[in-house]
Amino acid sequence: MLEILFEDQELVVINKPAGLLVHKTALAFGEEENALIQLRDQIGSWVAPVHRLDRATSGCLLFAKNEQVLPKLQGMFMERDIKKTYRCIVRGIPAEKEGLIDHPLTSERSGKLQEAQSKYKVLAETEQPFNSTRRYPTSRYSMLEIELLTGRTHQIRRHLAHIRHYILGDKKHGDNKQNQYFETHFGLEHLLLHAWQLQFTHPTSGKILSVTCDLPPHFRHIVEKLGWADTQLP
Numbered sequence: 001m002l003e004i005l006f007e008d009q010e011l012v013v014i015n016k017p018a019g020l021l022v023h024k025t026a027l028a029f030g031e032e033e034n035a036l037i038q039l040r041d042q043i044g045s046w047v048a049p050v051h052r053l054d055r056a057t058s059g060c061l062l063f064a065k066n067e068q069v070l071p072k073l074q075g076m077f078m079e080r081d082i083k084k085t086y087r088c089i090v091r092g093i094p095a096e097k098e099g100l101i102d103h104p105l106t107s108e109r110s111g112k113l114q115e116a117q118s119k120y121k122v123l124a125e126t127e128q129p130f131n132s133t134r135r136y137p138t139s140r141y142s143m144l145e146i147e148l149l150t151g152r153t154h155q156i157r158r159h160l161a162h163i164r165h166y167i168l169g170d171k172k173h174g175d176n177k178q179n180q181y182f183e184t185h186f187g188l189e190h191l192l193l194h195a196w197q198l199q200f201t202h203p204t205s206g207k208i209l210s211v212t213c214d215l216p217p218h219f220r221h222i223v224e225k226l227g228w229a230d231t232q233l234p
Contacts, residue, residue, distance in 0.1 A: 057194065082199070091140075182222070
């Protein structure tokens with residue numbers, strides 16, 4: 001069963017597991033398992049996803065429970081009235097502990113260049129006494145918090161690749177040497193990108209909602225291996 005993080009008569013937020021599709025797509029032809037169908041059957045209600053998460057990404061996923069509230073929530077995303085915060089583990093440590101990645105991305109559908117902005121903040125950093133690339137005797141990593149200011153396909157993954165702080169486990173935009181090392185030595189099988197929090201004003205009640213989703217086991221495992229298990233993260 002899917003973990004429900006928040007639910008009322010208008011909307012529901014779930015914890016989407018890594019590897020689960022949000023809905024049926026031609027890119028994964030023949031696969032019937034997806035979050036939309038599972039949630040619909042689980043709560044016995046019509047639902048529609050308000051936004052998307054990459055299949056490989058875990059965490060907070062918002063659904064509307066009726067056709068009246070759906071366009072309101074979609075409009076809030078379009079107007080950037082819903083704050084989306086992610087956490088990830090990357091290769092290296094950014095020189096600036098907080099910053100804005102303002103780098104246009106080419107649309108994977110239209111081929112047109114689109115503005116794209118992501119804010120980041122370093123939450124934890126470490127230098128480990130192992131050689132993951134065979135170039136240096138130690139390896140450096142950091143945990144980042146990312147706030148999306150725009151919503152482009154694979155935006156976080158592409159932005160972090162642009163500044164050469166690749167997300168561990170990213171097989172499309174990441175560092176293959178790092179991925180292979182973590183697969184071999186730590187059993188990493190998933191992308192270390194997690195949709196940690198959604199914050200927004202409820203479109204009907206007007207209440208401020210802040211829904212947080214704990215890090216999944218595969219993410220916590222690497223957190224422990226990198227020595228951050230006792231770190232008090234904000």
